[in-house]
Amino acid sequence: MQQFGGPGDVKRLALAIVETIAEPFVVLDSHLRLVAANGTFFETFEIDPARSHGVCLFDLDERQWDIPALRQRLAAAMPDHPQISAFEFDRDVASLGRRTLLMSARTVDYGGSSAPNTLLAFRDVTEARRAESEKQALLERTEELLAQQRVLFQEMQHRVANSLQIIASILMLKARAVTSEESRRHLEDAHQRVMSVATVQNYLHMTEGVDEIEVSAYLKKLCDGLAKSIIMDSRPIVIDLHATESTIPSSNAVSIGLIVTELVINAIKYAFPVSTGSERVLVSYETHDTDWRLVVADNGVGRSVTNEPAEPGASLGSLIIEALAKQLDARVEIASSDKGMSVTIAHATFHSDASTAA
Incomplete structure (x- = not known):
């Protein structure tokens, strides 16, 4: 290491170090x-170097540095020579x-x-604090708008x-008033579909703001509602639910x-x-990745001997199911025999060895 010739060299080195500091x-x-300051200090705060040497910090720049908080902080720190960070x-x-x-x-x-x-x-x-303040104001405004949106x-x-x-009430009143059996059936079908939409809407309203819906609880709520609204005491049909623990997007x-x-x-x-x-309807939902x-299956008489249209696209209900399955990128498969019928809605890439029976 180079040896310095005397105090003058040390002083020049110290001043050079001070001058190289960017802040x-x-x-x-x-x-x-x-005692000393770099050019950045003089330029930033517009202080005359010739009139600053030996002047107290608080007297510089027409006492612009005589800030009570700064004076107190330095006065408290000086006795024990501690380090001050980010005051x-x-x-x-x-x-x-x-x-x-x-x-x-x-010190x-x-x-x-x-x-x-x-x-x-x-x-x-200054600019960083201003940006933080603007960000906070934006966040507060966003929260306010979200609150208004929720309301x-x-x-x-x-x-x-x-x-x-x-x-639903109007449809039911009309169904009771018409004399045509076919019209009554159509109106009752429409009433049931409106009530199903109301059931779904009510559950999603209770889970407002949730991005993922727990499938088992969701389907149980639906099946319980259907059992109460459709199945009469004279028709003791059981609706069973088997669902794996999983979630689905609320969308x-x-x-x-x-x-x-x-x-x-149906x-x-x-x-x-x-x-x-011994009538039974089974609703099952399974996932893989x-x-x-x-799957919705029953142990009834099968399609061939019922009044339900034979072709998937021949009834309004089938058209609704096909359209909804398409929205979900899913396929519809129907199996029917004298032991019952099952309708499977599967995501396009789903494959499983498990079998579902009513």
Whole structure:
């Protein structure tokens, strides 16, 4: 290492180091008088170097540095020579206006050979703080807008629920009033579909704001609602549910719920023309990775001897199921025999060795 010839060399080295520091930097004596500072300090705060040497920090720039919080912080730190990290304060700069500064300080004690020096470094964080403030204001505004949106959504949900109930009541009144058996059947079908939409809508309203819906609880709620609204005491049809523990996106929940409702209603209406006391409808849902399969099966008489249309696309219910399955990128498979019928809605890539029987 190079040896210096004397104190003058050491002083020149120290001043060179100070000058290479990019941020405003100051060296003070034990009385907080300016011993040295880099050009960045003088330029940033518009201070005349010729009139600053030996001047107390708080007297510089027409006492612009005489800030009570800064004075107190330095006064508290000086006795024990601690290090100060990121002390934040505000001050006015003539050409820049109000600025927010972070100060770091360290007092160097030479062990009694000479008076200590205090080193100060300043960093302007005005723009960063302004950006943080704007971000916070934006977040608060966003929260306010989201709160308003939630209120509007709740109001809309309430209005939709009321409208569905009104429509269902009108359909039922019309069904009771008409004399044509075919018209009555169509009106009752429409009433059941409106009620199924209301059931789905009501459940999703209770889970508002949830991105993923738990399948088992969701389908149980639907099946229980269907059992109460459709199955009469004179027709003791059992609806069983087997569902793996999984979730579905709330965006898919409506379509799946409507499919289940439509298939269960069809099974109850067509599968059991004669009561045997052992009528059963099974709803099952299984998953494999991101794929899934929904099956609604019954132990009824099968399609061939029911009044249900033979072709999948021949009835309104089948058209609804096909359309909803297409939205879910799923395929529809129908199997029927004299031991019952099953309808499978499977995601396009789903494959499983498991079998589902009513």
